[in-house]
Amino acid sequence: MKTLNRQDFPGPNYPTKVIQFGEGNFMRAFVDWQLDVLNETTDLQAGITLIRPINTDFPPSLNTQDGLYTTVIRGLNEQGEAVSDARLIRSVNNEINPYQDFAGYLALAHNPDIRFVFSNTTEAGISYHEGDSIDDAPPVSFPAKLTRLLLERFNHFNGAPDKGWVIIPCELIDYNGDALKALIQRYAQEWQLSPAFLDWLETANTFCSTLVDRIVTGYPREEAPALEAQLGYHDAFLDTAEHFYLFVIQGPAWLAEALKLTESSLNIRIVDDIKPYKERKVAILNGAHTALVPVAWLCGLETVGEAMQDEDVRHFVEKAINQEIIPVLDLPAAELREFADAVTGRFQNPYIRHQLLSIALNGMTKFRTRILPQLLAGQQGNTYPVRLTFALAALIAFYRGERAGETYPLQDDEQWLTRYQQMWPRVGADLSLQELVDTVLRDKAHWGEDLTLLPGLTAQVTASLENILVQGMRQAVKALD
Numbered sequence: 468m469k470t471l472n473r474q475d476f477p478g479p480n481y482p483t484k485v486i487q488f489g490e491g492n493f494m495r496a497f498v499d500w501q502l503d504v505l506n507e508t509t510d511l512q513a514g515i516t517l518i519r520p521i522n523t524d525f526p527p528s529l530n531t532q533d534g535l536y537t538t539v540i541r542g543l544n545e546q547g548e549a550v551s552d553a554r555l556i557r558s559v560n561n562e563i564n565p566y567q568d569f570a571g572y573l574a575l576a577h578n579p580d581i582r583f584v585f586s587n588t589t590e591a592g593i594s595y596h597e598g599d600s601i602d603d604a605p606p607v608s609f610p611a612k613l614t615r616l617l618l619e620r621f622n623h624f625n626g627a628p629d630k631g632w633v634i635i636p637c638e639l640i641d642y643n644g645d646a647l648k649a650l651i652q653r654y655a656q657e658w659q660l661s662p663a664f665l666d667w668l669e670t671a672n673t674f675c676s677t678l679v680d681r682i683v684t685g686y687p688r689e690e691a692p693a694l695e696a697q698l699g700y701h702d703a704f705l706d707t708a709e710h711f712y713l714f715v716i717q718g719p720a721w722l723a724e725a726l727k728l729t730e731s732s733l734n735i736r737i738v739d740d741i742k743p744y745k746e747r748k749v750a751i752l753n754g755a756h757t758a759l760v761p762v763a764w765l766c767g768l769e770t771v772g773e774a775m776q777d778e779d780v781r782h783f784v785e786k787a788i789n790q791e792i793i794p795v796l797d798l799p800a801a802e803l804r805e806f807a808d809a810v811t812g813r814f815q816n817p818y819i820r821h822q823l824l825s826i827a828l829n830g831m832t833k834f835r836t837r838i839l840p841q842l843l844a845g846q847q848g849n850t851y852p853v854r855l856t857f858a859l860a861a862l863i864a865f866y867r868g869e870r871a872g873e874t875y876p877l878q879d880d881e882q883w884l885t886r887y888q889q890m891w892p893r894v895g896a897d898l899s900l901q902e903l904v905d906t907v908l909r910d911k912a913h914w915g916e917d918l919t920l921l922p923g924l925t926a927q928v929t930a931s932l933e934n935i936l937v938q939g940m941r942q943a944v945k946a947l948d
């Protein structure tokens with residue numbers, strides 16, 4: 468069986484117009500996959516050079532396959548049908564390790580065709596590294612590396628206003644474009660770069676913040692031999708991902724034409740502000756995950772897929788989304804419901820086994836950031852959204868650490884693990900359920916306010932928690948309908 472290479476598997480070649488920091492699975496099945504579709508369906512004609520942001524030989528360079536690799540996109544489509552689509556990605560031209568070829572790295576700045584810079588260097592990548600110098604070859608941090616590359620371009624083209632780049636980071640931090648720009652400006656000032664460069668940085672370059680959304684499961688180790696037999700070649704860089712994806716870019720309207728999006732049906736949106744989309748994702752996708760976990764786990768289930776096949780749990784999640792989360796979000800209702808339908812479809816993806824206990828990590832913080840805002844927004848007098856409040860009671864029950872007489876591992880901040888470990892054995896002895904709930908809700912440092920001061924909340928959570936303990940989780944969930 469032949470290994471992928473451009474001689475044995477010929478196809479289109481595209482001139483390099485994109486620099487991408489990060490060669491990992493996510494970018495290859497998200498940004499590079501979308502650019503490949505655009506290259507095939509429009510006249511974008513954008514080849515990609517990958518930059519390895521850290522000095523490592525693992526995984527091996529994509530150059531070993533001439534930049535070729537295969538994405539396998541699997542999941543439920545918009546009609547609820549299981550689909551699997553393999554695409555041979557031809558848009559990656561090469562990979563450069565700047566630690567091993569710094570001259571080749573700087574030479575990218577001399578290419579007049581390059582217009583876009585994408586990145587995903589993990590959440591820690593957009594950060595300041597003290598000691599990075601203009602003379603380093605290369606500097607340590609990603610922002611410093613990019614500053615050096617931008618300076619090279621500025622000098623090579625004598626500050627030409629049409630030679631700036633559109634910089635589109637995909638790291639999972641809020642307003643990543645703004646954060647990256649601020650660090651580049653900081654390095655430019657520390658390196659005492661000219662005012663002309665700082666002006667060019669501001670006026671000739673466009674920094675975009677983004678929201679990215681796709682579950683990428685990466686190399687399918689157990690399935691690789693069968694997939695390669697179907698494909699007819701060996702591919703050491705096979706990359707699997709779910710069917711759903713969303714790319715929201717906060718940037719100027721002309722970006723849609725620059726990326727040829729007007730000629731495509733890809734789910735890429737150019738918007739004025741990513742905040743509503745961020746809130747939608749956190750509230751609906753992440754919030755539903757967080758609400759589902761303790762309920763499904765204490766119903767005896769193990770994975771998200773099993774939970775969505777369970778009628779009681781599925782109804783709980785769907786009603787929480789449709790009746791309690793969507794009504795308090797600030798986007799058109801139809802758009803929110805379309806996203807919600809996609810979310811429940813993603814939860815049912817038969818190709819992904821998402822373990823509930825892995826999602827349960829840091830559940831207390833996740834509840835505060837993902838669900839509490841909607842719970843409070845839905846307050847009506849002394850009552851609160853039934854299912855979101857029930858989810859909080861279920862979370863407290865989950866931290867008892869016992870299911871059907873057996874213990875299970877809990878992962879959270881040490882203060883919460885210790886607190887629950889000390890309180891739960893006392894319930895029924897010298898501590899009432901209400902006192903337990905009071906202690907949890909009173910933690911102003913965690914919640915940002917003393918939730919026991921909200922009229923009726925402690926009583927509602929306590930009543931739900933008592934139902935869970937007396938009736939069992941399944942009967943308590945059924946009783947909500």
